[in-house]
Amino acid sequence: MLHSNSRTASQQAYEEIRDRILNGEITGGTKVVEEKLATETGFSRTPIREALRQLTNEGLIVNKKVVQPSEKDLRNLFQMRILLEGFAAKTAATYLPEQDLETLANCIKVGREGTPEEIMEANELFHQIIVNSSGNSHMIETIDRMKSIIYLFRKTVVLYKRPQLIDEHEEIYKAISQQDTEQAKELMEKHLQADLDFCLHILNVSRN
Secondary structure, three states, rough: OOOOOOOOOHHHHHHHHHHHHOOOOOOOEEEEHHHHHHHHOOOOHHHHHHHHHHHHOOOOOOOEEEEOOHHHHHHHHHHHHHHHHHHHHHHHHHHHOOHHHHHHHHHHHHHHHHHHHHHHHHHHHHHHHHHHHHOOOOHHHHHHHHHHHHHHHHHHHHHOOOHHHHHHHHHHHHHHHHHOOHHHHHHHHHHHHHHHHHHHHHHHHHHO
């Protein structure tokens, strides 16, 4: 199998294994074997090992076995994200550089006009800018460790076209640009709760 050089081999291996876990191709409880994954994906052992290390840090692999997050796990993880990103939105509304505000506005534009892949990237960047505005390295690292689960939600809301998704981004952007801290916090919390509710509905339908 040939792979693009646009991203590192370890990043490509990470994305491929992550997607196979999240879409159910590699089921919960499956023992992870480096040699087997290397043969199946066409990557060498080193990028596979690095990818598995990252997936372990993110909690998708525990004791060399794949974890299948339960609905309770997803709710708990998202509850943490709601708390952290709500706070981050409040911080962003206190002060966000003009360049970052312009990037948020562009993310909204891409969200309305882009391809699904572009919308996914814009969605990620929108939230990343707001989280990074906190300046809190512990918060940023915590969100980063949830990256795989967040990716699952982001992919679901984009591919299944969750209603009002980009409208909510625009409302959050306006609150931040107007330095309305409480409104920004409240809107972010409601936005993420709506993401969670929509995704759990889609995931439950797909499993039944």
